[in-house]
Amino acid sequence: MDNQYAKLIEDLQQKNQVVMLTRFKTVTEADKTIIEKSLISKDELETVDKQLQKTIENILIKGMPELIITADNETVLCEPFYAEGRLIILGGGHIAKPLAKYGTDIGFKVTVVDDRPAFANEGRFPEASQVLCESFETCFDHLQVNASDYVVIVTRGHRHDAVCLRQVLDSDPEYLGMIGSKRRVKNLMELLVGEGFDEGKLNQVYSPIGLKIGAITPEEIAISIMAEIIGKKRLSQSVSEGPKRRQTSQSDFDYEVLENLANEDTEERAIITVVSKKGSVPRGPGAKMIIWSDGRSLGSIGGGCSEAEVSLAARDLLQAGSGYLTMKVDMTGSVAEDEGMVCGGIMDVLIEVYPSMK
Template sequence: MNVFSRIFTQLNNGNKVVMLTVIDSANREGNKQTEKIFCTEEDLRNPGFSGNLNPETKQIVMQAMHSGEIQVLTASEQNLVVAEPFFPQPNLLILGGGHIAKPLCEFGSKLNFSVTVVDDRLVFANPQRFPDADQVICESFEKCFERLNFNPYTYVVIVTRGHRYDTVCLRAIAGKTWAYAGMIGSRRRVRGVMEQLIAEGISRDVLAKVNTPIGLEIGAVTPEEIAISILGQVISYRRLAKPELGSESDKINWTEFDRDVIQELSLGKEDNKAIVTVISTRGSVPRKAGAKMIVWPDGRILGSIGGGCSEGAVIQTARDIIREGGYRLSTVDMTGSIAEDEGMVCGGTMEVLVESFNNRKDSKRP
């Protein structure tokens, strides 16, 4: 099992991981391969693992795991270490398949959420109605939670057709782990649900975390507008450390990565290819650190680091690396006239790592 297979498995289990890529600067353009080390939060708590990391490397691993941002350590002129975090894909759980659920599913999928829709009526819970959903479950609201997984990356939207079902759903999620929960309904309807659940002994503190009325106040009227107001609030809980304050200074910039790229690399195919990773950026650029793409010898690609002629030059470098082996660090310059010529509103640079990859086995141990 290669390192990307382990990463993909951990992500599907709702766990964060960090991949360390160790680069020998003296041989950046030679045939030597990069070394990759796979690390989970559990590994960091294990003295047998973390004790083998030097203090500087352990620090950047912990920073990457906490912040979700790539960390680069230049230990000396001879070594460069990249700590690349991978966070699970956020799951948007829509409880109720009515008129608001349709745009919620469509827009949520476009925002890179894995979308699950639940309703107890087959006419409202089927793949034809929700083609963008990763999963559509037709089951009673009482029983559906037996089939659902919750983790810190779960965002719950309760948009059922009535007070009774709202109560069932809110009661069920009260004891679960989630990043966000919101429930639609009038103030009277919401108050009735809350009072009933408090009378049942459910914690007031837990219920206070549920966003009711749901969504941002933007004067939304149509189902599409209401969906946008809800997703705007969901995004604030995903991206801001303190969403209730809306402070940009508390913004969480999780590393960009293309899940399709990681999934492809996890399959263990024995074909030659190159991996391109943006490891750092300066100024205005189309993709941030963590963006990845795969390049095959015939020029096919999966993923992107931003498009344009600059990406074309990197693709050519990647094809050279496939033939020659090894790896190369390249700088993509998007300043001044270069960006203008490509029609991009950019003015920065990207440091890009290009590596040959042929499904070799990578060590998990440092």
């Protein structure tokens, strides 16, 4: 097998939205073969036939994996993948501290930049993936801000804010917010228009930053910013226009597992994927876990008894050497029903086994 995961990671680094297709065929009950994996990125949609084009478009909008059965009785797992968004916090002051924490909780890879060593150090931001101690003039060479990033400008002074804004504007990040009073923001915007910056782009800057909840303390302001960012990520129009959910990146895949699949393609392994769910389960569709013949594993499909049960089945299939298997895992129970519980659900899981390439 050509390593499609390596290509996937490459595509995602180019900020492409990609659907991975895995085609299966049940020849007999004992001969369940994985035919191939292929990738179609959003940019390549024109090149495939109309029917498939529509299917892929829908999956990218819904943002959830789907199992489809084709006319010639093939099963195809369609999995959507999206570039990973960073939360880049420019300025390491009193708002950055809670914001880095909340951003990490929410699932962002957080980068904090400040030019003062006392504010840009890993001790101050233990949760951040990256802490850069660099001048705001030069940091952007390292950052390479791109269209899937979320950028928050909260430096200690409006001169630094302006330096950052000038450099971030051209990168068109997914979200760009800047702190500051209405008056100060207005002055800066006028200055930048005067310098020739595009007024339309400046109007899209979230500034004054954060949802208007009357936040006063740094922690409250961080919550208001985080709520605004979640809204930008999850909704197709702004909160104030009346929220409408944006059906993207609901897949629960994690990058660490994808990166491993992209790198290590030589050993025999089973890939477990949550394909769909009903009710409340710990991990959603798209979640993946790798199990190797020597017992090692990476990632999680939710832990507990269910994961143990699926892992056992994966090990059996690894013994067989290749093929695939689908499983229904039921986490509901009479206790749950008695209490009117909303937790406890059912999930469909796919196990694929790939032989060693050594």
